Amino acid sequence: MTVRLSPQDIKKHNWYIWKFFIGCFAFVVILIGLTTVGVFGPLPSLRELENPKSDQASEIITCDKQVIGKYYTKNRSSVPFKDISPDVINALIAKEDNHFYSHSGVDFWRTFSIIPYNLVGKRQGASTLTQQLALNLFTGQTRARNPIKRIIQKLQELIIAVRIEKHYTKQEIITMYLNTVDFGSQTFGISSAAQTYFNTTPAKLTADQAGTLIQMLTAPTANSPIRHPQRALNNRNFVLGRMAHEGFITEAQATDFKARPLGLDYRPINHTEGLAPYFRAVLREDIKKILTTVNKADGTPYDIDRDGLKIYTTLDGNMQLYAEQAQREWMRDLQAQFNSQWKGVKLADKVKNYKLLIDQGIHSSDRYRQLKLEGRSDEEIDQNFNTPDTLNIFTWHGDIDTLMKPIDSIIYCKMLLRNAVMSMDPTTGSVKAWVGGINFEHFKYDQVKIGARQVGSTAKPFTYAVAIENGYSPCTPVDNVPITISGYGGQNWTPGSSPLETLPGRITLRTALAHSQNWVTAYVMKELGPEPVAELIKKMGIHNNVPPYPSICLGVFDATVMDMTAAYSTFVNHGVWTEPTYLLRIEDKNGNIIYNYTPKVKQVMNDQDAYVMVDMLRSVVDQSGATGNRLRWKPGYGGFTNPIGGKTGTTSDNSDGWFIGITPKLVTGVWTGCENRDFHFRTTRMGEGSNSALPIFGLYLKKVYADQSLGIKKKLDFELPKKGLTTVLNCDAYSQQQKGTNEVEKKLSF
DSSP states (O other): OOOOOOHHHHHHHHHHHHHHHHHHHHHHHHHHHHHHTTTTSOOOOHHHHHSOOOOBOEEEEOTTSOEEEEEOSSEEOOOOGGGSOHHHHHHHHHHHOTTTTTSSSOOHHHHHHHHHHHHTTOOOOOOOHHHHHHHHHTSOSSOOSSHHHHHHHHHHHHHHHHHHHHHSOHHHHHHHHHHHOBOSTTEESHHHHHHHHHSSOGGGOOHHHHHHHHTTTTOTTTTOTTTOHHHHHHHHHHHHHHHHHTTSSOHHHHHHHHTSOOOOOOOOOOTTSSSOHHHHHHHHHHHHHHHTTOBOTTSOBOOTTTBOOEEEESOOHHHHHHHHHHHHHHHHHHHHHHHHHHTTOOHHHHSTTHHHHHHHHHHTSHHHHHHHHTTOOHHHHHHHHTSOEEEEEOOTTOOEEEEEOHHHHHHHHHTSEEEEEEEEOTTTOBEEEEEOSSOTTTOOOOTTTTOOEEOGGGGHHHHHHHHHHTTOOTTOEEEOOOOOEEEETTEEEOOOOOTTTOOOSEEEHHHHHHTTOHHHHHHHHHHHOHHHHHHHHHHTTOOSOOOOOGGGGGTOSEEOHHHHHHHHHHHHTTTEEEOOBOEEEEEOTTSOEEEEOOOOEEEOSOHHHHHHHHHHHHHHHHSTTOTTTHHHHOTTTOOOOSOOEEEEEEOGGGOEEEEEEEOSSOEEEEEEEESSTTSOOSSHHHHSHHHHTHHHHHHHHHHHHHOGGGOOOTTOOOOOOTTOOOSOOOHHHHHHHHHHHHHHHHHTTO
């Protein structure tokens, strides 16, 4: 039986329907109104919209404009619209928001059409790019799971999206979006993504590469081309199809791109990898101290990991690479030499303080600290260290996983030679290369600025410099015989001299320095006294304690590679000591300078005496048989014909090997030794600075001279004093002059 509704019933039911829709509309309007006034949470102010906050990585930039590292909690760096490939823009719009250029933040057609699409199984999102940006920047970067909270969040996105569209252009919106989105692998923003996945810049991304990155946006982990390459490939091809459908590329181009493999060049950012990791670690601590004295305009402190600072340094990316390459090339061979000397030798019998040093190594290890935290007894810890385990260890042929006892890994590390290199411009003080150790991942202690070691014979030029200041000539002859100095600390001091390396007879100061003769150096120290030598050493920037004892002439004090390199730079720089500079300035993310560094400069020697010392240091390389002479003839790292000077250094028991080399435009310091001084070479022939440190200087300098883009000219000579040279440097002429003076004195009865 058919029930007929009366006109009054129809009118009543229509009114109910209208009341329902009006009520729903009113409810939505009220919700929007309440959301707008901030009842469900504050919305960003106009100022916050104009200055959106997003964690950005701070970048370390070299003098040749290379980004060699970042500090971050999220690896994100911003790039302008002009530096983003059009293919990236087009891929994003084709996949995520094809009405982007026509809507005002909210795509109502897409919002209403999304329901039937989802009903038929074609799942799509209703959010525009602007709404997604609002989610990323202002409403929390994850979608709320609670349905009611998600509705409120969606309303907030809608309101913020409309406001964003009013304050920014479409280009600015899409740029902000691409600079904030998550690409997985701790990578945020298109700049970091291009570098991480394809080792390129956003401007150079091709359509297929853009498709690979854009397909990750909906689910960075699930669509990762590293973890799920086939899924990523299928999704990329879908994006390419959408680009063709929207007319951004042709069907033929889409077909060609789809046929290509993913072509990844995956290079995840790692703080322990890349150029200059030791430098970056030291720089980070320096900047954190600086930022405690500098605040933003709103009075809050800067955060090195979040505020997108631009850190400009003096390091040269290519020179840094050459220094690291030189270290690897020589240390690999040197470690083999070292191992061959100790092969078959029972270390416990031949190494001083062996048990003490191994125990110290155990107690300072991460494994020991972890076992202690777990409450293990000493017996359990001892058993653990003597039970074989799979360990990852460093070798010069790459890290390896091997089965060994943890205590054996301690011994292995003690027997590894360490090395540090620093190179600087002597006139400006700019540090160009900084290699603080052999592998930052395994050994984080910096040996350029932090670690100090005994300097050995590299200290001898300080004594000769004081002698030159006091009227001595490089041609002054001295009998090379044993000498004793008394009166200091109530004890006599008589330095030794290797019979194989001692030059017999009467030799000049120049020759004594060139051949690193201990007795002549001690004679000069006896004539001068240790106080003026210690005073000059401190003036030349050595920060460690240098007691005024006679033995400092042979380098029985500690100093860093940085301090020693800067001290030698004083000789090249006309007697002017310039503080080593590696940080130039810091800018905020908007390019405003928040810190500028001005190095300290002081005159510590006159230019005449400084040039004499440069000339004497050249004899170390030029004289036949001198300690640095192999730079002139040794295959591989020698063969130089241009002006070079320097000084080798070897400490007692061959524990430390040094070479500090000078050229007109570069001064470079190199140190080699084990972690503990009681582990060392067994012979001087292998452990001396001319074998353990000098070759790295030679290899580095060859690479520098070969790179003409650096502008470091090979044939450039050391600059003379501004008023010309008054000191006689030619020892033959000096002898004639002295002979003539003596004859005049005889005639005048002097």
